[in-house]
Each structure stands twice: as C-alpha cells, then as structure tokens.
Amino acid sequence: MQGGLAASYINMTDDEAVDLARERFGIEGRPTRFATEKDDTFRIAPASGPRFILKVANPIEDIPEIDLQVQVLDHVAARAPDLPVPRVIPNDKGERHFNYLDRAGQRRQVRMMSYLEGQPLSEVPSTASGRAEIGKLLARLRLALADFSHPSDSRVVAWDVKNLLTLRDLLAEITDAARRRKVEAALERFAAIETRLKQCRTQVLHNDFTRSNVVVDESLPGFVSGIIDFGDTVRTAIAIDASTAMLNQLPVAMDGDVFADGRDLLGGYLSIADLTAEELSLIPHLIFSRLATRLLLSTAMANRVPSVAAYVLRNNEQTWVQMDWFIARSMDEISDQLMSFAK
Incomplete structure (x- = not known):
C-alpha cells in the first residue's frame, strides 16, 4: 500500500528514543509516545525549556519523501515565518534528517522538530x-x-x-x-x-x-x-x-x-x-x-x-x-x- 501505511515493523522503545535524542541532538528529556499510523513519534520533554518531537520513520519510507517533508517546513519558515509550523532541529552533524540503524536492526530516517504547544x-x-x-x-x-x-x-x-x-x-x-x-x-x-x-x-x-x-x-x-x-x-x-x-x-x-x-x-x-x-x-x-x-x-x-x-x-x-x-x-x-x- 502506498506510503508504507500497511507495513509492519518493530517499534522503537522509549529508552532507545531517549538515548537517540541525547546522543544525536544533545536533548535530554522524558519521552511520551504518540499514536500514529506508520512511524514512531515521541515528545521529548526536558526538565525545563521547550519540548521537542522526535520522529523515527517506518523502515520502508523513502529518503527523498522524508526530505520533501523537511524541505516543506524549511520553505514555510522562510516564506511565512509567522505561520505556526514545526521548526526542524539539526543533529550533532548539522543534518536535518539522517539514516539510523535501530536496535532491532532496522534502517530508519530520523528527524527532530520543535513541539507546538496547545490542544x-x-x-x-x-x-x-x-x-x-x-x-x-x-x-x-x-x-x-x-x-x-x-x-x-x-x-x-x-x-x-x-x-x-x-x-x-x-x-x-x-x-x-x-x-x-x-x-x-x-x-x-x-x-x-x-x-x-x-x-x-x-x-x-x-x-x-x-x-x-x-x-x-x-x-x-x-x-x-x-x-x-x-x-x-x-x-x-x-x-x-x-x-x-x-x-x-x-x-x-x-x-x-x-x-x-x-x-x-x-x-x-x-x-x-x-x-x-x-x-x-x-x-x-x-x-x-x-x-x-x-x-x-x-x-x-x-x-x-x-x-x-x-x-x-x-x-x-x-x-x-x-x-x-x-x-x-x-x-x-x-x-x-x-x-x-x-x-
């Protein structure tokens, strides 16, 4: 099915998400897993300051499609900076999304974004x-x-x-x-x-x-x-x-x-x-x-x-x-x- 909507995979654990956020983004925080259709999404909440969203893609998602989503956010931020969309957070190497081999042996794309507060x-x-x-x-x-x-x-x-x-x-x-x-x-x-x-x-x-x-x-x-x-x-x-x-x-x-x-x-x-x-x-x-x-x-x-x-x-x-x-x-x-x- 298109977009990986029906692809099974092994979910990332909360502990691995915490380690990934700390090691690759320098962000230490408590994880909250969000229900999603096809990936692992966590809110990472430091003890103080802003919260963040860590997204770990389904293993079958294409890298160019992840890049599309990242570049759309960057484009909106440049064209209409007052629009409330997430901001992409680079990792320790300055990458806006990157390949990651998780502990289950799955290759996945990872990105971090700002968390938008509200209901x-x-x-x-x-x-x-x-x-x-x-x-x-x-x-x-x-x-x-x-x-x-x-x-x-x-x-x-x-x-x-x-x-x-x-x-x-x-x-x-x-x-x-x-x-x-x-x-x-x-x-x-x-x-x-x-x-x-x-x-x-x-x-x-x-x-x-x-x-x-x-x-x-x-x-x-x-x-x-x-x-x-x-x-x-x-x-x-x-x-x-x-x-x-x-x-x-x-x-x-x-x-x-x-x-x-x-x-x-x-x-x-x-x-x-x-x-x-x-x-x-x-x-x-x-x-x-x-x-x-x-x-x-x-x-x-x-x-x-x-x-x-x-x-x-x-x-x-x-x-x-x-x-x-x-x-x-x-x-x-x-x-x-x-x-x-x-x-």
Whole structure:
C-alpha cells in the first residue's frame, strides 16, 4: 500500500528514543509516545525549556519523501515565518534528517522538530470565529507553498483523494456487503468527476488538514497555535486540500445544514485566497471521496496491522453515517452546497 501505511515493523522503545535524542541532538528529556499510523513519534520533554518531537520513520519510507517533508517546513519558515509550523532541529552533524540503524536492526530516517504547544482542535469546542481562523490559516499555508517544488512532490500518497480509484482493490477488505456497496457507489461518483478534477489548479499542499493536525490555544488572538504532521504533503488539487479541512467540520449526526460549520471555515479561507466556481462545485464531492478513502485505508490497515486498529478505526462509525447523507442525495444537489460563495 502506498506510503508504507500497511507495513509492519518493530517499534522503537522509549529508552532507545531517549538515548537517540541525547546522543544525536544533545536533548535530554522524558519521552511520551504518540499514536500514529506508520512511524514512531515521541515528545521529548526536558526538565525545563521547550519540548521537542522526535520522529523515527517506518523502515520502508523513502529518503527523498522524508526530505520533501523537511524541505516543506524549511520553505514555510522562510516564506511565512509567522505561520505556526514545526521548526526542524539539526543533529550533532548539522543534518536535518539522517539514516539510523535501530536496535532491532532496522534502517530508519530520523528527524527532530520543535513541539507546538496547545490542544488538538478535536479536543476543543468549535466556534464560528475559531473555524474562520482555521480557514485563514489553511489559505495562508497554501500561499506560502505556492512556489515550492521538490523532486518527490508528485509522489503517490494513498490519502491523496485524486488516487481514490487506485484503491479499488481494497474493497475486499470491507467484509460487510451492504457497506462495501456504499463505498463502491462513492468510487462511481468519483469516476464521474475525475476528469473535471484533473483540470483544476494544483500545487504542493498539506493534504491532511484535520482536527488532529491543527493545534489551538483559546487564549491566542489567532486561536491556532500550530499546524502539524506534514507526512501526506504532496502536489495535488487545491480543491482537495480545502475539502479535507471541510470534511472535519461535518456534524456527527448529519442533521440540518451539514455544511454550516464548514461555511465558517470556507469564509475565512476565501478572505485570504480564492477558489474558482468549479473548485467550489467539486469540494462537496471530494469530501465524499475522502470519506471513502478513509474507510478503505483504515479498514485495510486494521486488517493487515492489527496493532494500529484502534487508532485507525476510531472515526469509522461516524464516517459511515456521513457516507449515508451523501449517498442519499443526487450529484447536482451535492454540487450546489457551496455555490453561494462563487463570485
């Protein structure tokens, strides 16, 4: 599966992470392991001063793709230094990422970054002003990356919605026949818009602007204190990047105006950067496609790597409810949801 999402490996121990941080970065601290899909991520907390993030890549991840993620962060820091993204910390040799043979005999890429303080957006009550600020931040990040390029920026990322039809073989991972038919319907609808999507504007983008990857501090005027996890960064459609953020504003029960909260985010976004009428028309369909992507990938990962099942399946029951809302409506009705923003 693309991006190493289903590759098993031996997890690094907390003790090895502590030694690695001390020996290669001169940082002594207490480790906290974070749940992730495909790597080992630790927060390293010294007795005083700032905290840090130590990321140890899955052994099958490509070095050029790790370099892409590092260079994206460096580019944003140079283009828009006020944007709250992690800063890369060089090791004892000045390297921003490096090859490491771990104690289990696995060769892995290692990097250290600053830790952005705050709470995940998923743990904070949502407000209209907060949603608008999130939209503004996504738009500013897009503009900061507008001129970025890298030899690996067109890599194939499983979570990039434009690749949805390449995941068709994963339908067999969904054993419930009725649910599998719902995902098949989503693939058919994506096929109907794929040609239009290919004609839309593209650039390198975050591609995973979810509630888990936005860190907030309610005491800050701008609300958002951090944008994290650039692991799915890729050159993709601007509409796809916006749709991922919009998906995470859908209500759990899907009652009433299900795009009400998303419109707050979109209004903030459009105050900074533009979206064409075609992009606005496609975004609701791309939200539906992202739901299908989530169900296919999370189910396959849980089946193939049971140790990550609880983490990757945590949103699936809510996702099935959201799928039902889209399936019950025509493509034209879905296309019209955001057209009030078109100019």
